[in-house]
Amino acid sequence: MRKTLFLVSLLLSLAAVAWTQSGGTVLLNAAGATFPYPIYSKWFDVYHQKHSNIQINYQSIGSGGGIRQLLAGTVDFGASDGPMSDEQLGQAKFKILHFPTVLGAVVPTYNIAGVSGELNFTQKALAGIFLGTIKKWNDPEIASANSGAKLPAEDIVVIHRSDGSGTSYIWTDFLAKISGDWKSKVGNAATSVNWPVGLGGKGNEGVSGLVKQTPNSIGYIELIYAVQNNIAYGKVQNAAGKFVKADLAGVTAAAAASAKTLPEDFRVSITNAPGPNVYPISSFTWLLIPAQIQDSSKRDAIKGFLAWMLTDGQNYNEGLTYARLPKEVIEKETKAISLIQ
Amino acid sequence: MSAAATITAHEAPPQSGPRALFRRLKHGDELAHLITLTFAAAILLLTSMLVYELWVNSHLSRTKFGWIFFWTRVWDPNFDNFGAAPFIYGTLVTSAVALLIAVPLGLASAIFLSELAPRKISDTISFLIDLLAAVPSVIYGLLGIFIVVPLMRNTLGPFLIHSFGNIPYLGALFRPPNYGVGFLTAGIVLAIMVVPYIISVSREVLLTVPREQREAALALGATRWESTWKVVLPWARAGIMGSIFLALARALGETMAVTMVIGNSARISPSLFSPGDTIASTIANQFTEATGDLYLSALIELGLVLFLITFILNGMARILIVVTERGGGRPA
Numbered sequence: 174m175r176k177t178l179f180l181v182s183l184l185l186s187l188a189a190v191a192w193t194q195s196g197g198t199v200l201l202n203a204a205g206a207t208f209p210y211p212i213y214s215k216w217f218d219v220y221h222q223k224h225s226n227i228q229i230n231y232q233s234i235g236s237g238g239g240i241r242q243l244l245a246g247t248v249d250f251g252a253s254d255g256p257m258s259d260e261q262l263g264q265a266k267f268k269i270l271h272f273p274t275v276l277g278a279v280v281p282t283y284n285i286a287g288v289s290g291e292l293n294f295t296q297k298a299l300a301g302i303f304l305g306t307i308k309k310w311n312d313p314e315i316a317s318a319n320s321g322a323k324l325p326a327e328d329i330v331v332i333h334r335s336d337g338s339g340t341s342y343i344w345t346d347f348l349a350k351i352s353g354d355w356k357s358k359v360g361n362a363a364t365s366v367n368w369p370v371g372l373g374g375k376g377n378e379g380v381s382g383l384v385k386q387t388p389n390s391i392g393y394i395e396l397i398y399a400v401q402n403n404i405a406y407g408k409v410q411n412a413a414g415k416f417v418k419a420d421l422a423g424v425t426a427a428a429a430a431s432a433k434t435l436p437e438d439f440r441v442s443i444t445n446a447p448g449p450n451v452y453p454i455s456s457f458t459w460l461l462i463p464a465q466i467q468d469s470s471k472r473d474a475i476k477g478f479l480a481w482m483l484t485d486g487q488n489y490n491e492g493l494t495y496a497r498l499p500k501e502v503i504e505k506e507t508k509a510i511s512l513i514q
Numbered sequence: 515m516s517a518a519a520t521i522t523a524h525e526a527p528p529q530s531g532p533r534a535l536f537r538r539l540k541h542g543d544e545l546a547h548l549i550t551l552t553f554a555a556a557i558l559l560l561t562s563m564l565v566y567e568l569w570v571n572s573h574l575s576r577t578k579f580g581w582i583f584f585w586t587r588v589w590d591p592n593f594d595n596f597g598a599a600p601f602i603y604g605t606l607v608t609s610a611v612a613l614l615i616a617v618p619l620g621l622a623s624a625i626f627l628s629e630l631a632p633r634k635i636s637d638t639i640s641f642l643i644d645l646l647a648a649v650p651s652v653i654y655g656l657l658g659i660f661i662v663v664p665l666m667r668n669t670l671g672p673f674l675i676h677s678f679g680n681i682p683y684l685g686a687l688f689r690p691p692n693y694g695v696g697f698l699t700a701g702i703v704l705a706i707m708v709v710p711y712i713i714s715v716s717r718e719v720l721l722t723v724p725r726e727q728r729e730a731a732l733a734l735g736a737t738r739w740e741s742t743w744k745v746v747l748p749w750a751r752a753g754i755m756g757s758i759f760l761a762l763a764r765a766l767g768e769t770m771a772v773t774m775v776i777g778n779s780a781r782i783s784p785s786l787f788s789p790g791d792t793i794a795s796t797i798a799n800q801f802t803e804a805t806g807d808l809y810l811s812a813l814i815e816l817g818l819v820l821f822l823i824t825f826i827l828n829g830m831a832r833i834l835i836v837v838t839e840r841g842g843g844r845p846a
Contacts, residue, residue, distance in 0.1 A: 234802055235802030235803045236805075237803035237804050238802050238803075258805075261805065328691065330691075335773065335778030335799045336802070336803065337591075337802060337803025339803075359592065360592030361592065363591060363592045364803040364805070365591045365592075365800050365803060365804070365809075366590070366592050367588065367589060367590035367591070367592065367593075368779070371779065372695060372778065372779055372789045373777060373778025373789075373799075374778070375778070375799060379774070383695070386659075386663060386664065386667075386694065387693055387694065
C-alpha cells in the first residue's frame with residue numbers, strides 16, 4: 174500500500190515537472206511597491222491568460238524591499254513608488270531603467286466637529302498644519318479659503334503614516350516643494366520622515382481609522398483608498414492657485430503637464446505641476462528593469478509585457494481607480510523599451 | 515539540561531572508530547544523551563547566530579553612532595540621524611504599565627482558581643484562559659482600537675486627568691492632550707494579552723504545592739487566607755516569578771497590537787496619554803521601506819538593543835529568584 178502511494182506520488186511529481194517545462198515557460202520574479210499591487214496583479218494575470226507560457230510572480234513587499242532585492246539580483250525586476258536615488262543607482266552592478274506604469278494621488282482627509290462640506294486647503298495651510306505652526310482649525314490661513322465653513326477653535330490633530338510608505342513619499346515630496354521651512358526642517362521626499370507633530374497610523378486603513386475616531390484630526394491617504402471606501406476628502410490648491418478636488422482626470426493632467434520636461438530616464442516628480450486642472454499631489458509609480466538581461470526568453474517576455482502594459486494594459490486602470498498615463502508619456506516609454514538588451 | 519548532557523558525554527569511556535561509536539549508540543541511554551545534547555546545542559547555536567547576525571548587520575550604525583545611539587532622542591531617516599532613546603523608553607514604559615495591571619489581576623485569578631474554586635469550574639475556566647493565550651495579537655489590537663481607545667478618549671482618560679492631573683509629581687503622568695492612543699492604552703492592551711500567561715502558569719505552579727503544606731498550616735490554626743498567603747505562595751514563588759517574566763518577555767517583544775494603539779510617534783514624554791513608539795513596532799513599521807544602508811543598519815541595531823534589554827531583564831529575574839529563594843519559602 175505504502176509502496177503504491179510512493180510510486181503514484183513520484184509519477185505525479187514527474188508529470189508536474191514535465192508539464193511545467195514543456196511549453197518553454199518563462200517564470201519572472203518581481204517584487205516591490207504595494208500601492209500599485211492591485212493593478213499589477215490584474216495585469217500579470219491577464220497577460221498570463223493571453224500568453225500562457227509567461228508567468229510573472231509579484232511580491233508586494235514595499236518599494237524599499239523591491240529596490241534591495243533588485244540590487245541583490247534576487248528578482249528579475251523591481252517596482253517602486255519613488256524613483257531610485259543617484260546613490261542607489263550608483264550601488265547597482267548593472268544599469269537600471271525606470272518605466273512609469275500608472276499614476277496615483279494622495280488626498281487630505283479630515284474629521285472636524287460641525288464641518289461636513291469639502292474644505293479648501295491652501296498650500297501654505299497644509300505645510301503649516303503638518304509642520305505644527307498652524308495649530309487651530311480657525312487659523313486665518315485655513316479660514317480665509319473656507320468662508321462658508323464653521324471652523325472650531327480646536328487644536329488640530331495631525332495623523333501621518335507610521336510605516337514607511339510611497340504615500341508618505343508623495344505627500345512629503347509635495348510639502349518639500351511648496352515650503353522652504355519643510356525642506357530645511359524635515360527634508361526632502363522620503364518614505365519615513367521625522368514628523369514634527371502628530372500620531373502615526375499603519376497603512377491607509379490605519380490613518381483613515383484614526384482620523385475617523387479622533388475629533389478635529391487631519392490625515393492623508395491614497396486617492397484610490399478614499400474612493401473605494403467612500404471617504405470624503407478636501408480640495409488642494411495647485412500651482413495655478415486653483416482649488417482642485419482629486420480625480421483621475423486631474424492626476425493624468427498632472428502627468429501630461431510634466432510630459433514636456435520629462436527626463437530621458439523618467440525619474441521625475443510631478444507634484445505641484447503647472448496647469449489649471451492639475452491635481453498637485455500626484456505621482457508616477459515605476460517598474461525598475463535592468464537594461465541588460467542575459468536570458469533572451471526573459472528579455473523578450475519583459476519587453477513584450479511592457480509594450481502590452483503601455484497599450485491594452487492601460488484600459489484596466491480606471492476599473493481599479495488608477496489614473497492612466499498620458500499619451501506623451503506612453504510614446505516616450507514605448508521608445509525606451511528598445512533600451513533593454 | 516545541556517550541562518547534564520555535556521557532563522555525561524565527557525564521562526563516557528574514550529573509544530574511537532565507527533564500530534566503537536556504534537556499540538555505544540546501541541545502548542538507549544547513550545543515544546538519548548546524544549540526541550538531547552545535539553538539540554540543546556542547537557538552541558545555543560541558534561541564539562548565538564541570531565546575536566551574531568544582528569551584530570554584523572548593525573556594523574554601520576554601531577561605528578557611526580557608538581554609545582550615543584542609546585540616548586539620542588532623534589530618529590530621522592531623512593537626515594540619517596538615528597537614536598534609540600524614544601523606543602527604549604516606550605518599550606519599558608508600556609511593559610511596566612502592562613505588568614502593573616496584569617500581575618495583580620493574574621495572580622489573584624490564579625489563587626482563586628487553584629485554592630478556592632471547585633476543581634470543575636477551575637478546569638473549565640483555565641481551558642478558556644489557555645484559549646485566550648492562543649489568540650493572535652492583531653485581534654487584541656482590534657480590541658484595542660474599537661474598545662480601549664474610545665474608552666480612553668471619552669471616559670477613562672478624562673477621569674484620570676481630572677482625578678490625578680493636579681497632584682504634584684504624580685500628575686505629570688496624567689496630562690492632556692489625550693488622543694485615546696498612547697502609552698497607557700498600549701499598556702492596557704498588553705496587559706490583556708499577557709494576563710492569560712500569568713494565570714495559566716501560576717495556577718499550574720500553585721496546584722503543585724503539596725497538600726500537606728496547606729494542611730499543616732491549617733492544623734496550626736491558620737485561616738484559609740493565611741495558609742495561602744504565608745505558605746502556598748512562598749512555596750510557589752519561583753514558578754510565579756517565572757510566569758511574570760514570561761509575560762514580560764511577551765510584552766517587550768509585542769509588535770502588532772502595540773503599533774495599532776500606541777500612536778507611533780518617536781517622542782519621549784512623561785504623560786502616559788502621549789503617543790509613543792516601541793522598538794518592536796518601529797522595526798515592523800519601517801523595515802520594508804528602509805532603503806538607505808545606514809537606515810537599515812540602525813533598524814537592525816534596534817533589534818540588538820531589544821535583545822540586550824530582554825537579556826538584562828531576564829538576568830535580573832534570575833538574581834531576584836535566587837535572592838528570594840534564600841529568604842525562605844520552598845526548602846532547597
